[in-house]
Amino acid sequence: MSWSSLSGASKAALIFAILGFVISFTTLSTSSINGVRTCSYMDYGALLFGALAMLAGSSGLMRLRDLAPDARSLNLVVCVAADVVGVVHILRGIGMVGGPCG
Secondary structure, eight states: OOGGGSOHHHHHHHHHHHHHHHOOOEEEEEEEETTEEEEEEEEHHHHHHHHHHHHHHHHHHHTGGGSOHHHHHHHHHHHHHHHHHHHHHHHHHTTSSSOTTO
16 A cells, blocks of 8 residues: 555644644643633644644545445545544643643
């Protein structure tokens, strides 16, 4: 199996999932009032590319039956992995996983 056996949606999902780790637009706001610390963090790059990876991965899963039988398994793995990574990116983007406010 190679890059050429991936569908367009699988290729897009893989690229978006990788870009979610590379491109980052973050905001961080912290304050402390009377000893109570508040923190707000967002990574808009992770949110955007996580959503795009999930959209492309889900689109690839819906079109899986149209592919040749020998290419289905690789496309299935790539699309499911992109959906899982997309969820992680979204959780990371809202600061629930790996954020500085944790």
